[in-house]
Amino acid sequence: MQAHESRKKQSGLNILVVASELYPYAKIGGLADVVASLSAQLHASGHDVRIVIPRYHRIDGEAYSLHPCLEPMGVWMGDTEEWCSVHITTGDDGVPVYFIEHHLYFSRDGLYHDQAMHDFDDNPRRFGFLSRAALQLCKDIDFEPDIVHVHDWQAALAPAYLKLWHWNDRQLGQAASVLTIHNIAYQGVYPKEHLPYLGLGWHNFTPEKFESFDRINFLKGGIYYADGVTTVSPSFARETTTPFGGFGLAPYLSARGPCFKGILNGIDYSLWNPQTDQHLPAHYSLEQPENKKACKRKVQELFDVQQDEQVALIGVVGRFVEQKGFELLARTLERILGNMIVQFVILGTGERHLEQYYGDLPKRYSGRVGSFVGFDNMRSHLIQAGCDFFLMPSLFEPCGLTQMYAQRYGTLPIVRATGGLEDTVEQYNESTGEGTGFKFWEVSEDALYYTVGWAISTYYDRKEHISRMMREAMKRDFSWQHQAHEYEATYYQAIANKKKWDESHTSYYW
Numbered sequence: 001m002q003a004h005e006s007r008k009k010q011s012g013l014n015i016l017v018v019a020s021e022l023y024p025y026a027k028i029g030g031l032a033d034v035v036a037s038l039s040a041q042l043h044a045s046g047h048d049v050r051i052v053i054p055r056y057h058r059i060d061g062e063a064y065s066l067h068p069c070l071e072p073m074g075v076w077m078g079d080t081e082e083w084c085s086v087h088i089t090t091g092d093d094g095v096p097v098y099f100i101e102h103h104l105y106f107s108r109d110g111l112y113h114d115q116a117m118h119d120f121d122d123n124p125r126r127f128g129f130l131s132r133a134a135l136q137l138c139k140d141i142d143f144e145p146d147i148v149h150v151h152d153w154q155a156a157l158a159p160a161y162l163k164l165w166h167w168n169d170r171q172l173g174q175a176a177s178v179l180t181i182h183n184i185a186y187q188g189v190y191p192k193e194h195l196p197y198l199g200l201g202w203h204n205f206t207p208e209k210f211e212s213f214d215r216i217n218f219l220k221g222g223i224y225y226a227d228g229v230t231t232v233s234p235s236f237a238r239e240t241t242t243p244f245g246g247f248g249l250a251p252y253l254s255a256r257g258p259c260f261k262g263i264l265n266g267i268d269y270s271l272w273n274p275q276t277d278q279h280l281p282a283h284y285s286l287e288q289p290e291n292k293k294a295c296k297r298k299v300q301e302l303f304d305v306q307q308d309e310q311v312a313l314i315g316v317v318g319r320f321v322e323q324k325g326f327e328l329l330a331r332t333l334e335r336i337l338g339n340m341i342v343q344f345v346i347l348g349t350g351e352r353h354l355e356q357y358y359g360d361l362p363k364r365y366s367g368r369v370g371s372f373v374g375f376d377n378m379r380s381h382l383i384q385a386g387c388d389f390f391l392m393p394s395l396f397e398p399c400g401l402t403q404m405y406a407q408r409y410g411t412l413p414i415v416r417a418t419g420g421l422e423d424t425v426e427q428y429n430e431s432t433g434e435g436t437g438f439k440f441w442e443v444s445e446d447a448l449y450y451t452v453g454w455a456i457s458t459y460y461d462r463k464e465h466i467s468r469m470m471r472e473a474m475k476r477d478f479s480w481q482h483q484a485h486e487y488e489a490t491y492y493q494a495i496a497n498k499k500k501w502d503e504s505h506t507s508y509y510w
C-alpha cells in the first residue's frame with residue numbers, strides 16, 4: 001500500500017470527474033463552481049483530471065470551442081443500447097471537459113426541470129445514462145482512471161456500475177470511486193420500473209442498497225457502492241448522521257463509518273477577488289479598501305435604491321427555495337424594514353411564489369429594496385462587493401459558497417449557523433470586536449430579526465468593530481490550495497478501500 005501510494009503521488013492520479021453542472025458551461029448553484037475549481041486545483045497539483053458533463057442544449061459550442069471527440073459512442077444500458085456523441089474542449093484552467101451529447105435527453109431547456117419547476121419524468125434515465133456514458137468514454141478513449149469522483153445523485157450510479165459492470169475491464173477494473181454529496185435533500189428517488197433500463201439488477205433493490213419505500217434511490221445506492229463518501233463541510237457531515245439532517249439516509253451514512261467525512265469547499269480566488277473582479281466598477285483590497293464605496297454606489301444605482309453611502313446595505317443572492325430560508329425571510333423582512341434604517345438588494349430565482357414576492361417588493365418599498373429575479377453573474381459579483389452585509393438565513397446549508405465570497409469582499413455575513421455556515425463564519429464578539437459575521441441558531445423570525453438588528457446597530461454604533469471585522473474577513477483563507485489535500489487523502493483512502501472490497505467480493509452477485 002505504502003509503495004503504491006508514493007508511486008502515485010509522484011506521477012499524479014488519473015481522475016475522472018462526473019457531474020451534472022460545471023462552471024462556466026452549466027450552472028444552477030454552487031455544485032458548478034466546486035466541480036470546476038476543485039478540478040482546476042487538482043490539475044495544478046499534477047493530477048490528470050478529466051471532467052464529463054452532459055451537453056445541454058444551452059451550451060454554446062462555438063463560444064467554448066467544442067469539437068468532436070467520439071461520433072458515435074454506443075452505451076449499453078440494462079435493456080437497450082443508447083447512441084450518443086462526445087465533444088471536448090479544454091478550459092482556461094487546462095482541464096479537458098467531455099460533453100455527452102444525446103438529443104433526446106439533453107437537448108431541451110432546463111437541466112433538471114421545466115420552467116414550472118416540474119422535474120423531468122425521464123431524469124432517472126437521463127442521469128443513469130450520464131453515469132454509464134462517462135465510464136464507456138474511458139474505455140473508448142483508453143483512459144484508465146485511478147479515481148472516479150462523482151457528484152450528487154445525478155452521477156451516483158457510476159460507483160455501482162464500476163463494481164457491477166466494469167470490475168474486470170482493463171481501463172476501469174482498478175478504479176476506486178468517491179461520491180461527494182453537495183445536497184442530501186435531492187436524492188434522485190424514482191419508480192422501480194426504471195431498474196431494468198438502469199441495468200442494476202433486482203438483487204440491488206434491497207433497503208441497504210437502492211431501495212427506499214419501494215422506489216429506487218440513486219444517492220442511497222451511491223453511498224453503498226462508493227469507496228469513499230464525502231460531503232462539503234465537517235458540520236454538515238455531523239448533521240447528516242442525525243435523523244433530521246440525514247433526510248432519511250443517516251443510518252446508511254453512519255454505516256460507512258470513517259469512509260464518510262466532511263471536507264469544506266474552497267473557492268476560486270481567480271474569479272472571486274475584489275482586486276481583479278471584471279464585474280466591478282472599481283477594485284479594492286485589504287490594504288486599499290476605499291473603492292468598496294464605488295461598488296456600493298454602483299449596486300445602489302443598478303438596483304434603484306437611494307444613493308446613500310451611510311445607510312446599511314444588505315445583499316441576498318440565492319436559489320429561491322425553502323432550504324435557503326427565503327420563506328422565513330419573507331415573514332421577517334417587513335418587520336425589519338419597518339424598524340431599522342436599512343436597504344436590501346436581492347437576487348434570485350426559483351419557486352414561483354417567492355419570485356413573485358421578492359420581485360414585487362421594490363414596488364412597495366421604493367428606494368429601500370431592489371430586486372432582480374433571474375440568474376445574473378454580474379449582479380451576483382456586484383452584490384458581494386458593494387454591500388455591507390450578506391444575509392443567508394438557511395434552514396440547512398451543506399456548505400454555502402456565497403458567505404465565503406462575501407468575506408473575501410469584506411462584506412460581513414449574517415447567517416443561521418448550520419452546516420458550512422457554522423464552519424466558515426466566526427461569530428462577532430461585542431466586547432473585543434473580533435469575528436467575521438453574525439450568527440443565529442434558532443429557526444425563528446425573532447432570531448433572524450434580532451440578529452439583523454445586532455448587525456445593523458453594530459454598523460451604526462460600533463464602526464471600529466465593523467472595520468476590524470471586515471479586515472479579518474478579507475484575511476480568511478478559503479482557497480482550494482488549503483482544501484484539495486483533503487480530497488487527495490480521501491482518494492488514497494478510497495483506493496485502499498477498493499482493494500479491501502475486491503478481496504472480500506469475489507463473486508458477481510454483490
Ligand code: ADP
Nearest residue numbers: 029030318319348374375376377380400401402
Ligand atoms: P447552492 O449551491 O445551494 O445554490 P452556494 O452558496 O453553494 O449555494 O452556491 C450558489 C452559487 O450560485 C454561487 O456562486 C452564487 O453566486 C450563485 N447564484 C445563486 N443564485 C444566483 C443568481 N440568481 N444569479 C447569479 N448567481 C447566482
Ligand code: GLC
Nearest residue numbers: 030031182397398399400401
Ligand atoms: C449545494 C449546497 C451548497 C454547497 C454547494 C456546493 O448546492 O446547497 O451548500 O455550497 O452544493 O458544494
